[in-house]
Amino acid sequence: MKKINLTTKLNFKIVFVVLLLMITVTAYNHWLYVQEENNKNVALLMSITEFLVQKKPAGSFVEIAVRQGSANQPVQEQVLAINKELQPILNDVFVPGNIIKFGFYSRQYERIVGIGPHLDTSLLIGIDPGKIKTIYATNSDQLIKNNNSLVWHGANTLAYTKPISENGVIIGHAFASINQDAVYSAIWKRTISTFLGAFLMLLVCVAIFRELFVKLKKDLQLFAESILDGRTYNYESEIEEFTPILKYISEQTEKMTKLDRLNIIGEMAAGIAHEIRNPMTTVRGFLQFLNTKQEFTKQKENFDLMIDELDRANSIITEFLSLAKNRTMEFSETNLNTVIHDIFPLLQADALRNNCEIKVTLGDIPNVSIDKSSIRQLILNLVRNGLDAMPGSGIINIHTETVESKVLLSIKDCGIGIPPEIRDKLGTPFFTTKEQGTGLGLAICYQIVQRHSATLTIDSEQGKGTTFTIGFDVKDANS
Numbered sequence: 001m002k003k004i005n006l007t008t009k010l011n012f013k014i015v016f017v018v019l020l021l022m023i024t025v026t027a028y029n030h031w032l033y034v035q036e037e038n039n040k041n042v043a044l045l046m047s048i049t050e051f052l053v054q055k056k057p058a059g060s061f062v063e064i065a066v067r068q069g070s071a072n073q074p075v076q077e078q079v080l081a082i083n084k085e086l087q088p089i090l091n092d093v094f095v096p097g098n099i100i101k102f103g104f105y106s107r108q109y110e111r112i113v114g115i116g117p118h119l120d121t122s123l124l125i126g127i128d129p130g131k132i133k134t135i136y137a138t139n140s141d142q143l144i145k146n147n148n149s150l151v152w153h154g155a156n157t158l159a160y161t162k163p164i165s166e167n168g169v170i171i172g173h174a175f176a177s178i179n180q181d182a183v184y185s186a187i188w189k190r191t192i193s194t195f196l197g198a199f200l201m202l203l204v205c206v207a208i209f210r211e212l213f214v215k216l217k218k219d220l221q222l223f224a225e226s227i228l229d230g231r232t233y234n235y236e237s238e239i240e241e242f243t244p245i246l247k248y249i250s251e252q253t254e255k256m257t258k259l260d261r262l263n264i265i266g267e268m269a270a271g272i273a274h275e276i277r278n279p280m281t282t283v284r285g286f287l288q289f290l291n292t293k294q295e296f297t298k299q300k301e302n303f304d305l306m307i308d309e310l311d312r313a314n315s316i317i318t319e320f321l322s323l324a325k326n327r328t329m330e331f332s333e334t335n336l337n338t339v340i341h342d343i344f345p346l347l348q349a350d351a352l353r354n355n356c357e358i359k360v361t362l363g364d365i366p367n368v369s370i371d372k373s374s375i376r377q378l379i380l381n382l383v384r385n386g387l388d389a390m391p392g393s394g395i396i397n398i399h400t401e402t403v404e405s406k407v408l409l410s411i412k413d414c415g416i417g418i419p420p421e422i423r424d425k426l427g428t429p430f431f432t433t434k435e436q437g438t439g440l441g442l443a444i445c446y447q448i449v450q451r452h453s454a455t456l457t458i459d460s461e462q463g464k465g466t467t468f469t470i471g472f473d474v475k476d477a478n479s
Contacts, residue, residue: 457469
């Protein structure tokens with residue numbers, strides 16, 4: 001037996017839930033429509049009876065029979081004669097003829113003496129007077145619900161009666177009766193048609209949703225493969241609206257990957273750094289000792305080169321340890337401008353060695369929670385990267401400002417810029433474009449930013465320079 005897959009199960013659940021909702025809403029709307037239709041019909045019946053009372057000819061129904069010359073004829077003939085005079089009045093009432101009947105009832109004759117909108121002789125002379133006498137015994141307006149109406153030959157009806165007075169005496173009633181069976185039948189047809197139309201639309205939506213779900217599933221599978229292959233940055237979904245979501249996932253995945261790499265490098269560095277440093281220190285010491293011997297004077301240049309390379313290797317290990325230590329940071333409410341002032345002489349010395357200049361523009365900013373030592377290292381690393389990007393000369397601009405609820409620290413150089421194809425790799429351990437670089441400086445910067453719960457954005461244009469902007473959250477004074 002073929003197993004029901006997830007898509008089919010989901011379709012069944014959606015159809016069931018939506019169908020249940022549709023039935024509930026349809027039933028409620030049906031009930032509301034019935035109430036609304038009943039209220040409208042009652043108002044219509046009242047207006048018809050009011051019109052009939054006002055338009056009835058003067059005099060009693062017996063006087064109408066006299067005028068018609070049928071006073072001495074049998075009762076049935078008198079009733080038909082009265083209906084003949086009343087018929088023009090009844091014809092002036094414009095209503096749906098298939099669901100409403102109206103007319104006059106006479107107490108003297110104990111019969112219906114006028115019926116419209118169409119003449120029905122059986123209602124005038126074919127009804128037993130005793131069966132309808134009680135209905136018209138009241139002396140006030142009356143709304144009547146009848147489950148077996150004689151006027152409608154056994155149908156369920158809603159009727160309204162209004163007394164007719166002549167010289168202070170009630171001589172009969174004007175009545176209007178609506179066939180509720182016909183009304184409810186029309187309402188049910190309307191409700192069923194609406195429900196079937198909505199259900200058909202539901203099936204169409206399910207079919208569209210199924211196709212969309214299949215595309216989405218395929219997209220997610222391809223996206224997962226792209227993540228494994230490291231090519232998610234320019235991934236385009238078949239569903240255009242879904243592309244921004246996948247790009248966001250890609251960005252977050254890349255950040256997590258970078259952090260994983262940092263952790264791996266840190267663990268590796270912690271394990272081997274000290275084991276490497278000890279023999280290196282011994283070798284360096286012997287090289288320095290031999291470099292002082294007279295017999296090795298000709299090899300002094302080689303010894304100096306080896307010592308320099310050992311020092312470079314030691315600096316790489318130091319950067320390894322910066323990633324590995326993950327030391328406890330001492331956060332305190334500090335003004336970034338103060339940190340910049342403290343290290344400005346060091347920055348200026350680095351700039352002078354590279355024939356460059358440092359310009360500082362410090363805005364009026366609030367204190368933020370930072371680890372001063374880490375932020376010093378962050379600024380030094382970014383400034384030195386900027387100096388390396390300007391091999392001839394140039395200006396490094398350091399700027400602070402407050403934007404909404406963030407304090408922004410910007411470090412801008414006017415160097416060669418960063419090619420678009422390598423921007424995604426920035427901050428990856430060991431990735432560097434410098435001949436003598438270790439690829440750990442920016443990795444450390446990313447780690448410092450991450451541990452401060454800050455943001456780091458990079459704006460670069462080739463030939464014009466690069467701006468690194470770090471955003472620090474400002475604590476609410478009320479919190």
